[in-house]
Amino acid sequence: MSIRRVVPDLPAGDPAAAARFYTELLGFELVMDQGWVVTVASPANPTAQVTLVRPEGLQPELSIEVEDVDAVHAAAQERGEEIVYPLTDEPWGVRRFFVRDPAGHVVNVVSHR
Template sequence: MTVRRVVPNIRAEGGAEAVRESRAFYGLLGLQEVMDHGWIMTLGSPSDPTAQVSFMTHDKTAPVTPDLSVEVDDVDAAYEALRESGAEIVHPLRDEEWGVRRFFVRDPNGRVINVLTHRG
C-alpha cells in the first residue's frame, strides 16, 4: 500500500466565518484553495500538491470530524488490515458522493483518521 498524502484537518469552531478567516490567514503564507465543498475547504501549496491543510465545520456524512486524512492507493486493503488488527472503525467503509471511498479509524492516541482513496 502506498500513501499519497497526509492532510491535517482543523475543526473550524467558528463555522463558515472561521473557514474564510483561515483562507485569508494561510493565504498570506502562500497556500491557495484547492477544494471547497462548503463544509470542508482545503488549502495547498502551489509548488507541492501534497502539502495541504483542511478546515472543516463538520463532516457531511460521518458522526465525527476527523483529525487527519491519509490518502492511500488501496483503501480496501487498508480497511481490511486495520479491521483485522482490531482497530476501532469509527465510520464504515463507503463511497461518498464527492468522489472518494473512505472510512474512519481511531488511532492509538484516540485521534480519528479519515483513510481514503479518490475514485476514478
Template sequence: MVKRIVANIKTDDPSKASRFYHDILELDVLMDHGWIQTLGSNGQATVQISFAQQGGNDTEVPDLSIEVDHVDAVYHAMKNAGFEIVYDLTHEDWGVRRFFVKDPFGKLINILSHQ
C-alpha cells in the same frame, strides 16, 4: 514558503504507532530518538491543511486524513488488526472512498482514496 507540515501526536509510548502507521499503512521510520519517532515517506507530497465545521455527511472532523492507494485493503487490515472503525467504508458523493478509524492514541483518522 511552507515546505512541509508535520502532525505531532502526544503519547507516553511512541512505539505504539508501529502496528497502525508502520505495519498497516507502511510508513517508514524516518527518525527515532526514543522520546520522538517520526514516520513518513521520502516521496514528494503536497502541503495541505484543512479547516472544517464537520467531516462530511455530518461526521466528526477527523484529526488526520491519510490518502492511500488501496483503501479497501487498508480497511480490511485495520478491521483484522482490531482497530475501531468509527465510520464504515463509504463511497462519498465528492469522489472519495473512505472510512474513519481510531488510532492507538485515540485520534480519529480519515483513510481515503480518490475515485
C-alpha cells in the same frame, strides 16, 4: 501500502475565512471548497495541504490518502481496530473510512475514485 499524502484536518467555524488566512498570508491555493470543508494546497508542492472543517459530529483530525483504501480497511478490520465511520463512497469522489488510533485520534483513511 502506498501513502500519497497526509493532511491535518483542522476545525473551523468559518472554513472560508480560515482558508483566506492560509491563502493570503502563506500563499496556499484553494483546491477544494464544499462549503463545510475547504482544502488549501501549496502551489509548489500540491501534496502539502491543510483542510479546514466546520465541526459537525464525528470529525477526523488527520487524513491519510492511500493507494488502496479497501486493502487498508481490510487490514484494520483484521487487526481489530476501532472503525468509527464505515467504508463509504462519498459524493465528492472519494472512498474513505475513519479509524481511531491508539491515542484516540480519529484518522480519515481515503482514496480518490
